[in-house]
Amino acid sequence: MSVVVFTDLDGTLLDHETYDHGPARPALDRLKRHGIPLVLASSKTAAEIAPLHVQLQLGEAPAIVENGAGLWRPGDAGAGRDAYDRLRAALDTLPEALRIHFRGFGDMGPDQIAQVTGLPTEAAAQAADRAQSEPGLWTGSDQARATFIDALTEHGITARQGGRFLTLSFGGTKADRMAEIARAHGATTTIALGDAPNDTEMLERADHGVIVANPHGAGLPELAGERAGRIRRTALPGPAGWNATMNEILDELDYGDDSHG
Structure with a gap:
C-alpha cells in the first residue's frame, strides 16, 4: 500500500486562532515513522x-x-x-458597485492582512507575496456576490470560498493537484483533511476524507462521501481532531503503532 496524506492548514492542521499545530504532533510523528508523505494543501502562498x-x-x-x-x-x-497582475487588472474593470464589496490582500497590504488574519507582520507580508490567486473578504449580499463571481467568470476567473476568505484565481483546485501528486507518487490510497467549502472536492475525491470540526466557520453540509462511508467528521476541532482521526485511519490501514496515545 502506498499512502499519501493531503491536508488543509488553517482550521484543520493549524488552530484557527493560534495557528499552532502542536496537538497534531503525535499523528505527524507517526506519519513520518511510516514514511507517509504529507502534502500541505492551502490557500497560503509559497512564501508562507x-x-x-x-x-x-x-x-x-x-x-x-x-x-x-x-x-x-x-x-x-x-x-x-x-497571473496575479492579470487577476488584479480584471478586478479593476468591474463596476464600482461590485468591486467595493471585495477587499483583497492586494487592497490591504501587510498591516491590514495582519489585522484580519491575526498573523505577525512578517507572516502577513509573506501572505501578500502572491503569484496566482487573490484571497479577500466579501462584505456585500449573497446576491451581489453571485453577480460579482459571474462578472469575473467572463475573465476566466473562478472563486472558492474558504473558512475565512473568498479566493479568486484562473483555475486549478486542491482536488486537481491532489490527483496530480497522487499519480506522481503511485499512491494507492489517499487521505484528505479539510474544514471549509474549498476543501469539498478534495475530500470527495480522496479514498478517506476527513471534515475537521471548526466552530469558527459555517461548516460543511453533509457530503455524498459521508453517505458512502468515505468521509467522516472529527469530534474535536482543529489539530486535536486532526490528530485523533488520523490515528484512527492509520489504525484501520494496519499501520500499527502503540505510541500515539
Whole structure:
C-alpha cells in the first residue's frame, strides 16, 4: 500500500486562532515513522508554505499552494506574478458597485492582512507575496456576490470560498493537484483533511476524507462521501481532531503503532 496524506492548514492542521499545530504532533510523528508523505494543501502562498514545510520536517513532499492554483516543491525559487497582475487588472474593470464589496490582500497590504488574519507582520507580508490567486473578504449580499463571481467568470476567473476568505484565481483546485501528486507518487490510497467549502472536492475525491470540526466557520453540509462511508467528521476541532482521526485511519490501514496515545 502506498499512502499519501493531503491536508488543509488553517482550521484543520493549524488552530484557527493560534495557528499552532502542536496537538497534531503525535499523528505527524507517526506519519513520518511510516514514511507517509504529507502534502500541505492551502490557500497560503509559497512564501508562507516554505518555512512551515521546514518546521514540519516534510522532506521532499510538494505542497499545493494558493488554493490549488499552483504547486510548490522544496527548492523552488517561486513563480512570477503575471497571473496575479492579470487577476488584479480584471478586478479593476468591474463596476464600482461590485468591486467595493471585495477587499483583497492586494487592497490591504501587510498591516491590514495582519489585522484580519491575526498573523505577525512578517507572516502577513509573506501572505501578500502572491503569484496566482487573490484571497479577500466579501462584505456585500449573497446576491451581489453571485453577480460579482459571474462578472469575473467572463475573465476566466473562478472563486472558492474558504473558512475565512473568498479566493479568486484562473483555475486549478486542491482536488486537481491532489490527483496530480497522487499519480506522481503511485499512491494507492489517499487521505484528505479539510474544514471549509474549498476543501469539498478534495475530500470527495480522496479514498478517506476527513471534515475537521471548526466552530469558527459555517461548516460543511453533509457530503455524498459521508453517505458512502468515505468521509467522516472529527469530534474535536482543529489539530486535536486532526490528530485523533488520523490515528484512527492509520489504525484501520494496519499501520500499527502503540505510541500515539
